[in-house]
Amino acid sequence: MRIVFFQPDIPQNLGAAMRVAACFGADLDVIEPCAFPLTAKGIRKAAMDYQASISPVRHSSWSRYLASPPASKGRLVLFTTRGADNLWDFKFRPDDRLLFGRESAGVPDEVHDQADARVIIPIRPETRSLNVVVSAGIALAEAQRQLR
Numbered sequence: 788m789r790i791v792f793f794q795p796d797i798p799q800n801l802g803a804a805m806r807v808a809a810c811f812g813a814d815l816d817v818i819e820p821c822a823f824p825l826t827a828k829g830i831r832k833a834a835m836d837y838q839a840s841i842s843p844v845r846h847s848s849w850s851r852y853l854a855s856p857p858a859s860k861g862r863l864v865l866f867t868t869r870g871a872d873n874l875w876d877f878k879f880r881p882d883d884r885l886l887f888g889r890e891s892a893g894v895p896d897e898v899h900d901q902a903d904a905r906v907i908i909p910i911r912p913e914t915r916s917l918n919v920v921v922s923a924g925i926a927l928a929e930a931q932r933q934l935r
Contacts, residue, residue, distance in 0.1 A: 788812075788813045788879075788883055788885065788930055788931075789814040790804060790815050790927065791818065791885065792804055792887055793886060793898060795817065795821050796823075798823045801843075804919075804920050806841075808843075809841040813885075814844070814857070815844070816843065816844045816846060816852065816857055818848070818849055819847050820847075820848075849898060853901075857884070858884070861883050861884050862882075862903035863886055863901065863903045864883050864903065864906055865894065865898070866885065866887050866888075866906050866907070866908065867888065867894070867905050868907060869905065869907075870905045870907025871904075871905045872906050873907060873909055874906050874907065875909065879933050885930070886898075887923055890919050906926070908922055908925055908926070
């Protein structure tokens with residue numbers, strides 16, 4: 788299972804995503820450009836003491852990601868507020884790639900349209916959305932629960 792973060796806006800969220808991925812044993816892909824400088828030093832700092840457990844694979848663009856070996860396996864499962872499948876009804880597979888969009892804007896329609904599945908995490912209707920890393924943690928936890 789892989790977590791894929793599309794052009795993250797907030798460096799602290801990327802650090803938290805690295806920790807979530809490490810704790811759940813998932814790989815992590817980062818599709819750039821990020822809204823902040825993403826340096827090797829920044830990645831080490833964000834990973835904190837999880838550096839030995841996680842090494843994000845960086846992709847310079849969406850098209851480069853699509854051409855990469857990690858993108859050639861499994862379904863691309865987009866988590867979106869415009870989702871079609873409810874998380875609690877969705878059936879995960881071990882080679883799924885869980886895609887999460889920018890904190891500020893999600894993913895563009897081009898990316899949305901290329902997903903093999905679109906999933907929404909059900910929340911109370913009077914609330915807008917969850918933090919992207921909280922969403923990734925919920926998604927990974929449910930996937931692990933199903934696949935255990």
